[in-house]
Amino acid sequence: MTSPLSTLVCPYCYQRFQQRRIMFRCTSLLGPKGTRCAPARDAALSERFGMNEALPPVFAGGPPVGGWRGSARCPDCGGESTQRICPHCHTQLPVHFGKVTSRLIALIGAKNTGKTVYMTVLLHELMHSVGRRFDAAVVGSDDHTRGEFSRKYEDLLYRRNMLPGTTRPGQAELRRPLVFKVTLDRPGLFGARNRHTITSFFDTAGEDLTSKRSVDLNVRYLRGADGIILLLDPLQMRGARAAARPGVRLPGMDDGTDSPVNVLTRVTEVLYEAHGPAAGRRLGIPVAVALSKIDALRHGFAPGSPLLREPPATEPVFDEADSLAVHDHVRALLHEWDGEQIDQIMRKNYASYRYFGLSSLGDSPTADNRVDPRGIHPYRAADPFLWLLSRLDVLPSTKG
Ligand SMILES: Nc1nc2c(ncn2[C@@H]2O[C@H](COP(=O)(O)OP(=O)(O)OP(=O)(O)O)[C@@H](O)[C@H]2O)c(=O)[nH]1
Numbered sequence: 001m002t003s004p005l006s007t008l009v010c011p012y013c014y015q016r017f018q019q020r021r022i023m024f025r026c027t028s029l030l031g032p033k034g035t036r037c038a039p040a041r042d043a044a045l046s047e048r049f050g051m052n053e054a055l056p057p058v059f060a061g062g063p064p065v066g067g068w069r070g071s072a073r074c075p076d077c078g079g080e081s082t083q084r085i086c087p088h089c090h091t092q093l094p095v096h097f098g099k100v101t102s103r104l105i106a107l108i109g110a111k112n113t114g115k116t117v118y119m120t121v122l123l124h125e126l127m128h129s130v131g132r133r134f135d136a137a138v139v140g141s142d143d144h145t146r147g148e149f150s151r152k153y154e155d156l157l158y159r160r161n162m163l164p165g166t167t168r169p170g171q172a173e174l175r176r177p178l179v180f181k182v183t184l185d186r187p188g189l190f191g192a193r194n195r196h197t198i199t200s201f202f203d204t205a206g207e208d209l210t211s212k213r214s215v216d217l218n219v220r221y222l223r224g225a226d227g228i229i230l231l232l233d234p235l236q237m238r239g240a241r242a243a244a245r246p247g248v249r250l251p252g253m254d255d256g257t258d259s260p261v262n263v264l265t266r267v268t269e270v271l272y273e274a275h276g277p278a279a280g281r282r283l284g285i286p287v288a289v290a291l292s293k294i295d296a297l298r299h300g301f302a303p304g305s306p307l308l309r310e311p312p313a314t315e316p317v318f319d320e321a322d323s324l325a326v327h328d329h330v331r332a333l334l335h336e337w338d339g340e341q342i343d344q345i346m347r348k349n350y351a352s353y354r355y356f357g358l359s360s361l362g363d364s365p366t367a368d369n370r371v372d373p374r375g376i377h378p379y380r381a382a383d384p385f386l387w388l389l390s391r392l393d394v395l396p397s398t399k400g
């Protein structure tokens, strides 16, 4: 899979580089030459992620041996280092990066669609119940991810029962994706090659998607992504607002908000620019289109709707038949709530897409926008992610 020439994509900055371009960071320990390399501010990390701490210097690693180089000697102090870093942003790469598959997943959607809540709940689910079902261990793959995820995201939602504020727009450069390693415990089923997968989540600020110019900020993330989860907020669709359960807070439709169709149109343009398929060909990147906040609308669904039942949870495989039933139901809902445009755009431009309906919280937030006292009980939150993994050959699926 990986040859010395193969191109890798950094899970932090989503920029491409070749295996042999991987750099190393000195340890700053006393080296064999009797000197110690002094830490200093790293300009690349500072510019990209606003990280200004003093760190040991970086250096080129030299040609990999047999496609892989796990350590290199610092030219200044002569010390050996195993800290491999991205040549663009200088972030330390996950262990085994370049040897194991990596899947970069961009999470996009208009302002207030529920992206930040969704990312938090999805990862929490993967680390707990869903992880158990698939015999998968999901762990943060670096200190920043582990610290940031539990301190900032999980703590706020799960311990303080508060919902996050608007993700700061225009700062895509400064926000770092959260990077997790998914390890599946069933090598027989999946093939040893795909046992470990590095997944990277980039949570866009909805406001970054309101104009063509600000979408460009996210171009690199969209260009580098292997799969996309596009969240659409039904409560921002005219036809669904009237159908929402009484008492549900409807999201405001101010200047920072944009219609789901406009967001999808812009994202599609960006993807064509990034991937540039031959004229007339559709985009190959798998896109999971998910209606969020389904809890506010489920009361109106006809009995028998697949969005009223729990997804099958017995087999550790992605259930195609169940997923296709949801797909058809969501397509009908899209037509009903938002006209045919979204479905038309998807059909015309994407070779691989699937519709989902989910609720991160399971219940609508309280009047003062806190988690419902009954707690967080997500509904079908993992489905889009599991579908992407099955499309990307990480998980097996049942035939539809
Ligand atoms: N009913 C319901 N409301 C939700 C759910 N998830 C999020 N919300 C509501 O949606 C609001 C926005 O959620 P966020 O996750 O912050 O949305 P976002 O897409 O990250 O927004 P920006 O960062 O501003 O782009 C929350 O404050 C909640 O009121 C859900 O599962 N059900």
Ligand SMILES: [Mg+2]
Pocket (backbone or CB within 6 Å): 115, 116, 117, 164, 165, 166, 167, 203, 204, 205, 206
């Ligand atoms: Mg957000």
Ligand SMILES: [Zn+2]
Pocket (backbone or CB within 6 Å): 026, 027, 028, 031, 036, 037, 074, 075, 076, 077, 078, 079
């Ligand atoms: Zn050194």
Ligand SMILES: [Zn+2]
Pocket (backbone or CB within 6 Å): 010, 011, 012, 013, 014, 015, 086, 087, 088, 089, 090, 091
């Ligand atoms: Zn990078």
